[in-house]
Each structure stands twice: as structure tokens, then as C-alpha cells.
Amino acid sequence: MNLSMNTKNIKIVLAFLGGLVASACTTDDTIENRKETSKKFEIELSVALQQPADSKKSASRVVTSEDTKEGLKTEWKSGDQIKVAYYVDRTMKLVTMTAKEVKAQKALFKGNVETSMDAEAFKKSKLYAVNDSETDKITTEITTDNKLKVNVDFDGQDGSATNISKYDLLFAEGTADKTLEFKHQTSVLKLTFTTDKLNEKPTSIDELKFTYTAKEFTTNSLFADKITLTSADSKDVTYNGITFFKLSNLASKFVNSKTIHYIAIPANTSLTGELAIQIKCNDHKTYRKTGKMTAKTFLGNKVVGKMYALKEENRVPNITDYLYSDGSWGPLAYHQSKVPVAVVFSNHTTESDRKKGFTHGYAIALKDARWPTPWATEIKDYPESPNIFEHPSAFASQTLMQNLEGYAINKALYENHLKNKDAAIAHAIEYGTENWRYNFNEVCLVPAPQHTSGWFLPTMGQWYMLFTNLAELNPNEIKTQIGVDNKPTSFYWQFSSSEEKEKALKKFEEFFSWDQRYNNGILYQYHYEHRIPYTGFYLPTANQIDWYLWAADEAKDGGQYGCAVKITPTTIEFTYIPKTNGSIENNGYAARAIIAF
Known part of the structure; x- marks a missing residue:
């Protein structure tokens, strides 16, 4: 019995000692492996900046201006970083390298890779390199299909020369045994x-x-x-x-x-x-x-x-200035000798309008010209008006900004086709006259100030400028809805909720409100004294019906559709609808007049 127990004790001790030895060996192996893994392999790369043939030695760009001598200088600085993509077998990897030795347009960059295999691959691989420091607006990544992808975000520019380096993308390709020449990719x-x-x-x-x-x-x-x-x-x-x-x-x-x-x-x-x-x-x-x-x-x-x-x-006027009855413009204020007649929504006019002397901008009337009204009572394709949904530009904002000739379109359609008709263009042109006063039971006439174009219906592009400037909506965020014929059916701003849309348009509405809480009650004072009409701009809120505002353009070949702004609880859309809509419907189909001055 005692012998058996001693034997067991000896086995336990031996097993314990064996475990210690094995543990020690495993620990030594792990330490050795960690040393291998943590070891970095240094790589280096000689680089230079492109030298244009007609530039000075101190500049990496040449200038095409009459008032610049040297151009915008670009030099490597100690601590500059580049990202270099290289292949290990068929897998692209990315390494960050830092400028260590700098001499103006030339520099030696150094970095570290994980393994000796990576270091050897770097020396032999085709290299793709871009500048990418922590303080710039450049981001670099390797895509899942083994491509180098670089994005430059142009937001946040401040106009200074030193700020350009944050956006100045430089690219080079080649091999490590030769100097890589970086070239500017942005102008x-x-x-x-x-x-x-x-x-x-x-x-x-x-x-x-x-x-x-x-x-x-x-x-x-x-x-x-x-x-x-x-x-x-x-x-x-x-x-x-x-x-x-x-x-x-x-x-x-x-x-x-x-x-x-x-x-x-x-x-x-x-x-x-x-x-x-x-x-x-x-x-x-x-x-x-x-x-x-x-x-x-x-x-x-x-x-x-x-x-x-x-x-x-x-x-030119400031956006949100008011156009006054004597043709002057300025902030909203109370005057004995003149009254406000419109809100300035653009200080940019078209070349053709500038040639007519209308160089200061466009302003929108303080009240509707008529609603409801059809675009026209006839289905007819008028040659004077462009069918803008048949021939759009590459993106929404360009299509709309190429469509600002409201004065010319109104004049041609009114004189040739729509005079004395129940039509949005006719009602807009007659805004503020006896006909308009009769329709609205208004006391005040609103004659167009001297040296202005007279009232007319805005185009889609002019409506776009109006919402962009008065509601401060981002003009570059407007989207395009494409139809089954691969042509646009609308251009639109999308809001996440009706509350978001109402918040965005609240300030817009206040420019027209005679409510004493807004505009210091100045519009109310003018109206109270019967010097201007009851003012306002109706925009639907949540759970209210969609609202339509006519534009001067036609939309499609055949003459069936007119252009309109459609306001829903969560969108502002520039679209098209049948011209005869508004003959009996009451959800808008409004004609609102603007003026060039």
C-alpha cells in the first residue's frame, strides 16, 4: 500500500515537472514569435514633384494669369506623408511613408512594412502613390477588387493659398528603383x-x-x-x-x-x-x-x-432685400413716399435680361396673381416655350439654371397666344392691375415700378433660385426622378418629415407675412394703411393637400403638359402636370408673378 502511494506521488511530481518544462518551452516560442511579428522592415522611396516646362524652379505649377509671377508654390516638407499601394502576389497593400530628407521639390520618404516578404514585394511591385496627411481632406483605401481608391472632399475651403494643400491631390506611379514623379490632379x-x-x-x-x-x-x-x-x-x-x-x-x-x-x-x-x-x-x-x-x-x-x-x-441687392414702388431696393423699412412690392430672391439675371437693362436681379410679388387657374385651357405645343423635360442637362441643377428666360417666354406666349385667356401667364402679367384687383377684391393696385420688366410668371429655374435663396435650401442637393422612358419626371428636394420641410420653409413664409410677429410688423403697417395688398405665401403643412405653383415652361412634346412646382408634406418637386389642371380644382394651381429689374 505504501509503495503504491509513493509511486503515485512520484508520477504526480514528474508530471508536474514535465508540465513546467513544456510551459517554459511554449513561452519561449511565443516570445520568439512575437519578436518576429513585431519586427518592422524599413522601406524607402525617392520622389519628386512635377516641373512644368515653363515654370520657375521654385514652383510646381505654371500660371496662366496676367497678374501672377511665380504661381502657387508647392514643396515637400519634413513630416509630409504619402500613401503607397503595392502588390504582394496579387493582393494590393497600402503603406504610409513619411518625408525624412527634403530638398524643395525632391524628398526621400521612409516607412515600415510587416514582413520581409512585403519589403521584397515593395521593391519589385508597380507602385501607386498619393499624398495623404492627417490634416488634409484626402482619404485613401484599397477596394475589395484590389484597387487604390482616393477621395478628395472639396468642402471647407477658405480661399487662402496655404489652404490649397489640403485639397491638392498628387499622384505618382512607377517602381521603387526610380524616382517617382508626383503630378497635380486638381487645378x-x-x-x-x-x-x-x-x-x-x-x-x-x-x-x-x-x-x-x-x-x-x-x-x-x-x-x-x-x-x-x-x-x-x-x-x-x-x-x-x-x-x-x-x-x-x-x-x-x-x-x-x-x-x-x-x-x-x-x-x-x-x-x-x-x-x-x-x-x-x-x-x-x-x-x-x-x-x-x-x-x-x-x-x-x-x-x-x-x-x-x-x-x-x-x-446688386442683397438677397431678401425688398423692391419698392419707386424702383429702389433695400431692407424692409417703413417709408412715407414708397411701398414694398416684391422680395428680391436673386441678384443674378440672364445675359438677355442684362442686355435689356435688368442687371440687378429678380423679385417675387407679395401676393398671388391668381388661384386656381389652369396653365392654359387649350392643349397646344407652343414653339416659344422650351419643353425642358425632353431635353434635360446632365444633372438637375444645370437643367434648371439653363432655364431662366421667364421674361422672354412670357412676353412671346402672352402676345402670340394667351392674351385675354384664362391662363397662368396672362394672370401673372396682369398682376396688380384692374383685372387682378377685381378677381381678388383688393383695394390696392400694384403697378410695376419704372425701369423694370413688368410682372411675369417665373420659369422652373427661377422658382428653383427662389427656394434656394429665400428658403436657403442646398441647391446642389436637388435630385432627379427618372421615368420609364429614361427621361426625368421631376427634380426634387426630399425631407425626412413634414416637420423638417416646414422648418426649412418657415423663414421663407415670413418674408411675405403681414402677421405683426414677423418683419417687425412693417408689412402689417403698410397693409393696415391700405397702401399694399394683403400679403402672404401659402405653403401646405402636414396632412394638407398637395399644392401646385405654375411655371412658364412647357414640359413635353405635344403640348399636353405645363411645368409646375408641387409641394407635398415631404418634398418640393419641379415637375409637370396637365395644362388644364386648375380649371376647377382648388389645391393651388396658383400663378405668382415675379419681376426683373
């Missing part, structure tokens, strides 16, 4: 504004708003919200073109009557269209400059510059 727009010709000079610019309208159908634009570069066997650069772009909260000071702003934009080989710029200064005065582009080139290695001299004749 730069340089705008110089001068005040020498102004009587009263502002000290700074607070905000710049840009509108680019293409002349023809194209997916290209001067501005973009982001660009995307993808690379594997070949490089592909695409971008989301937008019509509107803004630099706000600038406080950029004039030095010697001059201030300069830089904007990163997508590279383009040829753009033809119109660029309109709204310049809002710190003295609350606003100016507008407009210019044409014809096959204009914006290359990645170019800074394209333009100088604008601000003049008194360039001054």
Missing part, C-alpha cells in the same frame, strides 16, 4: 478682386458665391463636391460636378485695394459656359461679376487666374 482657380474704382471701399470680403452654368449638355463643371481617383492597371479620375460653390466666413482683407482667393477645382480640358460671382463685403454691400468661358482649360499643373475690378455699376 487651382486664382481670383483677384480690386476696389480702386469704388467710391466707398470695403475693408474685406465676407463671402463669395459662385454659379457655373454650362452652355450645353455635359457632366463636367467648374466646381465639384469631391473627386475620386482609382488606380490599378490604369488611372481614372472622376468627380461629382456641382453648379454652386461658396466660400464663407472669409474676412479676407483688402491690402492696397486688392485681395486674392484660391480655390481647388477639378481638372478639365474644356469648359464652355458662364461663371457668375457674388461678392459680399463687410460693409453689407454686394457686387456681382459675370463672365463667359469658351473651351477654357483647367489643367492639374496650372493656376488659372482672373482679376475682377469691383465697380459701382456691379453693385
Whole structure:
């Protein structure tokens, strides 16, 4: 018995000692493996910035402007980072490298990879490299199909030269045994504004708003919200073109009557269209400059510059100013000698309207011209009005911004077809006259101020500008609904709820309200004294029927449809409906007049 127990004890001790030895061996192996795993293998890469043939040695871009000597300088700095994609077998990997040795346009970047296999693969692989630091607006990733994908977000630009580096995408490809030459993938727009010709000079610019309208159908634009570069066997650069772009909260000071702003934009080989710029200064005065582009080139290695001299004749109203009965404009205020007749919703007019002397903007009447009313009582296709849903542009905002000729369309259709008819255009043109006063049982007439176009029905594009500017809806977020014929059936803003839509439009409604709680009761005072009509702008709320506002355009070939703004609990839509709607229905089908001045 005792021998048996001793034998058992010896076995237990031996087993325990064996376990300790095994445990020690396992621990040593793990430590050794961890050392292998944690070991980094250093790689390095010699890089350079592209040198345009006609640039100075200190610049990586060449400038095509009359007022720039060197261009926008770009140099490597110690600590700059790049992301380099390389293949291990057929799998693409990404490594971050940092500039260690820098000499102006040349630098040596170093980084670390996980294994010796990665290091060897890096030396032999085709490399794809982009700049990507923590402070820039560039993001880099490897896609599931083994491609390098790079996005540049153009939001947040402040107009300064130093800020450009955050958006200045550089790309290079090659192998590690040779110097990789990085090339600019984004262009730069340089705008110089001068005040020498102004009587009263502002000290700074607070905000710049840009509108680019293409002349023809194209997916290209001067501005973009982001660009995307993808690379594997070949490089592909695409971008989301937008019509509107803004630099706000600038406080950029004039030095010697001059201030300069830089904007990163997508590279383009040829753009033809119109660029309109709204310049809002710190003295609350606003100016507008407009210019044409014809096959204009914006290359990645170019800074394209333009100088604008601000003049008194360039001054325009501020959005939300009021147009007064004597033709003047300004903030809403009480006056004995004049009354407000319309709200300014745009200080941009078309080239044809500018030639007629209407250079300051468009304003919308404070009351409907008529509702309900049909677009027309006849089904007829009028050649003077474009069928905009038959020939849209590449994206919604461009289609609408190419559609601003309301005055010309109204005049032609009224004189040739719709005069003395029960039609939205006729009622809009007759707004404020005896006929209008009779229909609305109003006391006050609303004659068009001198040196204006007279009243007319807005186009879809003018309605679009109105909601964009007065309701402050994002003009680039408008979407397109495509029909079964692969043509658009509507352009629309979508809201998550009726409450969200009502909140967005609340300020819009207040511009027309005579309620004493709004506008300091000024409109109410004018109305109380019987100097202006009862004012307002009806917009449906939750659980109310859809509301329609007529536009001057026709929609489709055949003459059956007229264009209208449709307001639902959760959308604002630019669409089309039968022209005869509104003959008996009461949910809107309203004609609202605007005026060019």
C-alpha cells in the first residue's frame, strides 16, 4: 500500500515537472514569435514633384494669369506623408511613408512594412502613390477588387493659398528603383478682386458665391463636391460636378485695394459656359461679376487666374432685400413716399435680361396673381416655350439654371397666344392691375415700378433660385426622378418629415407675412394703411393637400403638359402636370408673378 502511494506521488511530481518544462518551452516560442511579428522592415522611396516646362524652379505649377509671377508654390516638407499601394502576389497593400530628407521639390520618404516578404514585394511591385496627411481632406483605401481608391472632399475651403494643400491631390506611379514623379490632379482657380474704382471701399470680403452654368449638355463643371481617383492597371479620375460653390466666413482683407482667393477645382480640358460671382463685403454691400468661358482649360499643373475690378455699376441687392414702388431696393423699412412690392430672391439675371437693362436681379410679388387657374385651357405645343423635360442637362441643377428666360417666354406666349385667356401667364402679367384687383377684391393696385420688366410668371429655374435663396435650401442637393422612358419626371428636394420641410420653409413664409410677429410688423403697417395688398405665401403643412405653383415652361412634346412646382408634406418637386389642371380644382394651381429689374 505504501509503495503504491509513493509511486503515485512520484508520477504526480514528474508530471508536474514535465508540465513546467513544456510551459517554459511554449513561452519561449511565443516570445520568439512575437519578436518576429513585431519586427518592422524599413522601406524607402525617392520622389519628386512635377516641373512644368515653363515654370520657375521654385514652383510646381505654371500660371496662366496676367497678374501672377511665380504661381502657387508647392514643396515637400519634413513630416509630409504619402500613401503607397503595392502588390504582394496579387493582393494590393497600402503603406504610409513619411518625408525624412527634403530638398524643395525632391524628398526621400521612409516607412515600415510587416514582413520581409512585403519589403521584397515593395521593391519589385508597380507602385501607386498619393499624398495623404492627417490634416488634409484626402482619404485613401484599397477596394475589395484590389484597387487604390482616393477621395478628395472639396468642402471647407477658405480661399487662402496655404489652404490649397489640403485639397491638392498628387499622384505618382512607377517602381521603387526610380524616382517617382508626383503630378497635380486638381487645378487651382486664382481670383483677384480690386476696389480702386469704388467710391466707398470695403475693408474685406465676407463671402463669395459662385454659379457655373454650362452652355450645353455635359457632366463636367467648374466646381465639384469631391473627386475620386482609382488606380490599378490604369488611372481614372472622376468627380461629382456641382453648379454652386461658396466660400464663407472669409474676412479676407483688402491690402492696397486688392485681395486674392484660391480655390481647388477639378481638372478639365474644356469648359464652355458662364461663371457668375457674388461678392459680399463687410460693409453689407454686394457686387456681382459675370463672365463667359469658351473651351477654357483647367489643367492639374496650372493656376488659372482672373482679376475682377469691383465697380459701382456691379453693385446688386442683397438677397431678401425688398423692391419698392419707386424702383429702389433695400431692407424692409417703413417709408412715407414708397411701398414694398416684391422680395428680391436673386441678384443674378440672364445675359438677355442684362442686355435689356435688368442687371440687378429678380423679385417675387407679395401676393398671388391668381388661384386656381389652369396653365392654359387649350392643349397646344407652343414653339416659344422650351419643353425642358425632353431635353434635360446632365444633372438637375444645370437643367434648371439653363432655364431662366421667364421674361422672354412670357412676353412671346402672352402676345402670340394667351392674351385675354384664362391662363397662368396672362394672370401673372396682369398682376396688380384692374383685372387682378377685381378677381381678388383688393383695394390696392400694384403697378410695376419704372425701369423694370413688368410682372411675369417665373420659369422652373427661377422658382428653383427662389427656394434656394429665400428658403436657403442646398441647391446642389436637388435630385432627379427618372421615368420609364429614361427621361426625368421631376427634380426634387426630399425631407425626412413634414416637420423638417416646414422648418426649412418657415423663414421663407415670413418674408411675405403681414402677421405683426414677423418683419417687425412693417408689412402689417403698410397693409393696415391700405397702401399694399394683403400679403402672404401659402405653403401646405402636414396632412394638407398637395399644392401646385405654375411655371412658364412647357414640359413635353405635344403640348399636353405645363411645368409646375408641387409641394407635398415631404418634398418640393419641379415637375409637370396637365395644362388644364386648375380649371376647377382648388389645391393651388396658383400663378405668382415675379419681376426683373
